[in-house]
Amino acid sequence: MRLIWMALGFLSLALGALGAVLPLLPTTPFLLLAAFSFARSSERFHDWLINHRYFGPPIRDWRESGAISQRAKILGTAAMAGAVALSAVIGVPPMLLAVQAAVMIPVCLFIWTRPSPQRVPVGVAAE
Known part of the structure; x- marks a missing residue:
């Protein structure tokens, strides 16, 4: 099951990264799904994503207060x-x-x- 969560995490991360440059594809929902998936599969990737310079802030904002920039x-x-x-x-x-x-x-x-x-x-x- 861990491999399935990790695969979903990487797929979601890839879609979130694409969403950062494609105007109609959302970024944050995919990043939230990636963080959720990595939390169930890899502490290392989860921590990397949460602390990432660009991807981390919207995840932390949502987790802390349901906020959107x-x-x-x-x-x-x-x-x-x-x-x-x-x-x-x-x-x-x-x-x-x-x-x-x-x-x-x-x-x-x-x-x-x-x-x-x-x-x-x-x-x-x-x-």
Whole structure:
């Protein structure tokens, strides 16, 4: 079973890394799944992922407070709006545009109702 969790962790990590550069593929959900999978298969990979310079902060923010960064909120919303706009430009039927909107509006609402991470300024002691 450990190998299955590890394989799922690497697959999720690869999809999360792709999501960092592809506008319509999410990053953080795949990173969260990778961390979950690695926690069940490899302490070494789990610790590496949690402490990674780029991938670690969104995982830690979500774990600590269910927070999504302002940058991620803006990028996610822009990507969803861009997808709907592109669909309209290429002539997707109105019914499919309505389905896209029906899915993306609740996702945007979910994203924007999550708190933003509280960063401690450099040089200020945390309480």
